[in-house]
Amino acid sequence: xxxxxxxxxxxxxxxxxxxxxxxxxxxxxxxxxxxxxxxxxxxxxxxxxxxxxxxxxxxxxxxxxxxxxxxxxxxxxxxxxxxxxxxxxxxxxxxxxxxxxxxxxxxxxxxxxxxxxxxxxxxxxxxxxxxxxxxxxxxxxxxxxxxxxxxxxxxxxxxxxxxxxxxxxxxxxxxxxxxxxxxxxxxxxxxxxxxxxxxxxxxxxxxxxxxxxxxxxxxxxxxxxxxxxxxxxxxxxxxxxxxxxxxxxxxxxxxxxx
Numbered sequence: 001x002x003x004x005x006x007x008x009x010x011x012x013x014x015x016x017x018x019x020x021x022x023x024x025x026x027x028x029x030x031x032x033x034x035x036x037x038x039x040x041x042x043x044x045x046x047x048x049x050x051x052x053x054x055x056x057x058x059x060x061x062x063x064x065x066x067x068x069x070x071x072x073x074x075x076x077x078x079x080x081x082x083x084x085x086x087x088x089x090x091x092x093x094x095x096x097x098x099x100x101x102x103x104x105x106x107x108x109x110x111x112x113x114x115x116x117x118x119x120x121x122x123x124x125x126x127x128x129x130x131x132x133x134x135x136x137x138x139x140x141x142x143x144x145x146x147x148x149x150x151x152x153x154x155x156x157x158x159x160x161x162x163x164x165x166x167x168x169x170x171x172x173x174x175x176x177x178x179x180x181x182x183x184x185x186x187x188x189x190x191x192x193x194x195x196x197x198x199x200x201x202x203x204x205x206x207x208x209x210x211x212x213x214x215x216x217x218x219x220x221x222x223x224x225x226x227x228x229x230x231x232x233x234x235x236x237x238x239x240x241x242x243x244x245x246x247x248x249x250x251x252x253x254x255x256x257x258x
Contacts, residue, residue: 011234012234015234015237015238015241016237018241019237019238019240019241019244022241022244022245022248023244025248026040026244026247026248030251034198035059035062035194035197038062038197038198038201039060039062040251041062041201041204041205041247042062042063042067042200042201042204043062043250043251043254043255044246044247044248044250044251044254045063045067045204045247045250046062046063046064046067047064048060048062048063048064049064049117052064052065052066052113052129052132053065053068053129054068054129054185054186054193056187056188056190056193057190059190059193059194061185061193061196061197061200062197062200062201063200063201063204064132065129065130065132065133065136066106066109066110066113066132066133066135066136067136067200067204068133068136068185068196068200069132069133069134069135069136069137069138069139069140069178069182070106070136070137070139070140070143071140071199071200071201071203071204071207072136072137072140072178072181072182072185072196072199072200072203073136073137073138073139073140073141073143073144073174073178073181074140074143074144074147074203074204074207075140075181075199075200075202075203076140076144076174076177076178076181077140077141077143077144077145077148077174078144078147078148078203078206078207080144080170080174081144081147081148081164084148084164085160085162086152086156086158086159086160087148087149087152087159087160087162087163087164088149088152088153088156088159088160088161088162089149089160089161089162089163090149090163091145091149091163091164091165091166092163092166095163095165095166098171099141099142099145099146099165102135102138102139102141102142103139103142105135105138106135106136106138106139106142108124109127109131109132109135110135112124112125112127113127113132133182133185137178137181137182140178141165141171141174143207145164145165147207147210147211148164149163149164150214151210151213151214152164154214154217154218154223154224155213155214155217155223155224155226155232156224156226156227157224157225157226157227158227159224181196181199184196205240205243205244205247208239208243208246208247209236209239209240209242209243210239211239211243212238212239212240212242212243212246213232213235213236213238213239214239215239215242216235216238216239216242217235222235
């Protein structure tokens with residue numbers, strides 16, 4: 001942002017106005033009801049194939065099983081990162097290898113599933129929603145670690161030269177919490193099922209927002225100049241505005257609505 005105060009005020013006003021405008025447009029042009037709206041967000045991120053998704057009492061989760069694991073896993077990881085400080089170092093080699101292996105397994109299962117759908121029979125093996133979820137939760141740890149490291153590395157003036165993933169206990173606790181989150185998704189109680197859906201979509205929007213926040217900071221050459229969330233506020237709003245714009249455009253392209 002410009003140092004000139006009037007210019008800064010104008011830019012802030014434009015960004016905030018855009019955020020309100022695109023959010024209002026989304027809320028007013030999607031189906032009524034909270035679950036219908038998070039399902040609309042899910043449609044901008046995921047194929048939502050019923051056979052690849054969890055369904056409870058006729059209600060389909062807003063994203064597929066693989067995306068469910070990815071975004072709920074990211075929710076766990078990013079929640080931890082929020083309280084872990086400004087750690088910005090790349091994880092040590094054993095953890096990098098672990099993250100790369102998890103990424104390869106996630107990608108391989110996705111490719112196998114895609115090819116199996118295309119040829120209408122199992123390709124390498126017959127995957128299931130449980131396998132999709134497990135590889136998705138693994139990728140959630142990869143996503144949260146990479147995003148938190150990138151964000152801290154790019155944003156903070158006084159970041160910490162410590163990796164956010166640095167102890168086996170973190171991996172064990174993540175696996176335990178992921179299991180609990182999966183059971184929450186699979187519960188027979190509609191409220192908990194929908195609660196997990198909200199967590200997943202909030203996580204997805206947060207990820208896109210943080211990525212666009214980093215994008216705007218780099219574009220405007222403001223790397224490593226922030227000391228607090230408060231000083232970062234307008235860039236977070238710009239990131240959220242851009243993420244909602246992307247979501248809205250993807251819904252238009254997919255469904256021809258809005």
